[in-house]
Amino acid sequence: MKNKQKQIQLRDVQDVIDIIGGRWRGAILASLCDKEKRFNELKRDLGSVTPRTLTKELKYLELNKLVSREVDASSAVSVVYSLTKHGKSLEPLIGQIVVWGQKHRKVVLG
Amino acid sequence: MKNKQKQIQLRDVQDVIDIIGGRWRGAILASLCDKEKRFNELKRDLGSVTPRTLTKELKYLELNKLVSREVDASSAVSVVYSLTKHGKSLEPLIGQIVVWGQKHRKVVLG
DNA sequence: TTTTGTAGTATCCTAAAAGATAGTGGTATT
DNA sequence: AATACCACTATCTTTTAGGATACTACAAAA
Numbered sequence: 001m002k003n004k005q006k007q008i009q010l011r012d013v014q015d016v017i018d019i020i021g022g023r024w025r026g027a028i029l030a031s032l033c034d035k036e037k038r039f040n041e042l043k044r045d046l047g048s049v050t051p052r053t054l055t056k057e058l059k060y061l062e063l064n065k066l067v068s069r070e071v072d073a074s075s076a077v078s079v080v081y082s083l084t085k086h087g088k089s090l091e092p093l094i095g096q097i098v099v100w101g102q103k104h105r106k107v108v109l110g
Numbered sequence: 111m112k113n114k115q116k117q118i119q120l121r122d123v124q125d126v127i128d129i130i131g132g133r134w135r136g137a138i139l140a141s142l143c144d145k146e147k148r149f150n151e152l153k154r155d156l157g158s159v160t161p162r163t164l165t166k167e168l169k170y171l172e173l174n175k176l177v178s179r180e181v182d183a184s185s186a187v188s189v190v191y192s193l194t195k196h197g198k199s200l201e202p203l204i205g206q207i208v209v210w211g212q213k214h215r216k217v218v219l220g
Numbered sequence: 221t222t223t224t225g226t227a228g229t230a231t232c233c234t235a236a237a238a239g240a241t242a243g244t245g246g247t248a249t250t
Numbered sequence: 251a252a253t254a255c256c257a258c259t260a261t262c263t264t265t266t267a268g269g270a271t272a273c274t275a276c277a278a279a280a
Contacts, residue, residue, distance in 0.1 A: 006141075006144060006155075007155075007157075008212075009140060009208050010137045010140055010141060010155065010156065011211075012207070012208045012211030012212055013136040013137050013139075013140045013204065013207055013208060013211065014133070014134075014136060014137050015211050015215070016136075016207045016208075016210055016211040017127075017130065017131055017132075017135075017136040017207070020127065021127055021131040021132070022127075022131070022267075022268090023124070023267075023268070024124075024268090025127075026123040026124060026126075026127040027120045027123050027124050029123075030119060030120055030123045031116075031120060034116060038226080038227085039226070039227050039228070040225080040226060040227070040228095043227095045116075045117075045120070046120070047117075048269090049268095049269095050268075050269060050270075050271090051227080051228060051229085052228090052229080052230085052268080052269080052270090053267085053268055053269075054228090055227085055228065055229080056267090056268085077225095077226055077227065077228095077275090077276060077277060077278095078226080078227090079226085079227065079228090086214060089210070089213070089214065090210065092206070093203075093206050093207065093210055094123060096202070096203050096206055097122070097123050097126045097127070097203065098119050098122045098123060098126075100126055100199070100200065100203055101121075101122030101123065101125050101126040102118075102122055103199075104196060104199065105125070132237075132238095133237075133238070134238090148256080148257085149256075149257050149258070150255080150256060150257070150258095153257095158239090159238090159239095160238075160239060160240075160241090161257080161258060161259085162238080162239085162240095162258090162259080162260085163237080163238055163239075164258095165257085165258065165259080166237090166238090187245095187246060187247060187248095187256060187257065187258095188247095188256080188257090189256085189257065189258090
């Protein structure tokens with residue numbers, strides 16, 4: 001049965017990469033590791049992301065319970081995004097990604 | 111300067127996800143963590159990948175020095191793919207991805 | 221009261237990723 | 251000699267991600 005076990009692991013890898021993969025999701029999560037942020041704050045952090053994409057990605061991450069969206073009704077139109085407990089469980093993984101990335105630079109295609 | 115440091119980290123995350131991201135690259139690397147494999151062996155491992163895609167992804171990983179391709183000229187048309195030293199440095203990261211993936215299942219969209 | 225900021229939507233469009241399918245040139249098997 | 255396996259390549263098509271741009275509704279600041 002250890003061959004079956006391997007198949008399961010491959011699916012795990014694919015699933016996780018589905019979640020944190022894509023142009024922005026990893027960076028969004030990494031940015032929120034730092035602290036909770038508001039929509040435009042994230043937007044500035046990420047640099048070139050469009051609002052359309054950011055909205056979409058945040059919704060995806062919300063759906064996957066990695067990010068929570070809270071409206072602060074008290075004082076203004078203010079929305080705060082933060083990592084859920086589930087999202088925070090990704091922190092060490094993202095930390096390791098950063099460490100690896102700092103050691104091994106990407107090769108760009110000619 | 112710690113804000114600049116944050117930007118760099120975000121770029122690292124994006125770069126690493128570029129490398130291991132995509133539908134197949136993570137799984138290919140995970141499969142090769144196990145042991146070196148041949149083309150069709152990988153193909154069977156990954157299940158539904160097409161040869162066109164597998165070829166492309168392997169070439170990308172080769173270009174990034176994560177995977178090496180060796181032709182065994184001695185006995186037959188036999189090609190062996192394996193992790194380079196650089197590729198092996200990803201093993202702990204992939205291991206952590208597997209662990210996280212086994213704990214936290216992906217939510218699929220309706 | 222005009223301007224600025226916040227938190228998005230809506231529409232359109234393009235480029236890249238990847239599936240489907242067929243074919244190729246060699247080797248090994250029976 | 252025929253069949254099957256290996257390691258691909260070629261072509262076509264679909265799907266998806268994500269950029270560009272413009273717009274909205276609301277609130278606070280100047």
